[in-house]
Amino acid sequence: AQSVTQPDIHITVSEGASLELRCNYSYGATPYLFWYVQSPGQGLQLLLKYFSGDTLVQGIKGFEAEFKRSQSSFNLRKPSVHWSDAAEYFCAVVPSGGYQKVTFGTGTKLQVIP
């Protein structure tokens, strides 16, 4: 069965510092990969997605993610964090080539300090 691991439950960064949130997946083939963001008290919003092609994908709010097949990873990055980026971030996978269930990671809560 497919699984998604976000090893960091909570991360604190200073405003203006760079950010990397880790995501590893376990699946036989390359799945479709997603990052969602959830602001406090809100639903989830799609940040970016990877289906195929260029392994570096750009998303909204200045985020990017890189797919590394050899490491089964899809880490989310941002070069300079803003206070408004404080939220919870979820990595998700879906098997490619046909719809099946979306599997979510357990989330990483980002705190941004001045």
Add this chain to the structure above:
Amino acid sequence: DVKVTQSSRYLVKRTGEKVFLECVQDMDHENMFWYRQDPGLGLRLIYFSYDVKMKEKGDIPEGYSVSREKKERFSLILESASTNQTSMYLCASSLSGRANTGELFFGEGSRLTVL
């Protein structure tokens, strides 16, 4: 702009009460989902529906039922609420068939407290 609307943002119910959570989407999506979100557990799928009057169990369907009488509306029902159903409930929708990439569109969530 696409929209998934959950009728109640916050609810407080008593143990044993019947609870209805309503979700409406205006994107003409075929697929609709109910997730439960708890700290440290991420999102867990309760039920989903791929068409009107169709439903499939997710990972944690026990204690829940669903109804989909119209394409745009998907309801989650707690027949007899219990304290362990205190949680955030998220509704989502997606396209189906070849247009479906697995991308989900979420509502803002309904935070349910059962006393």
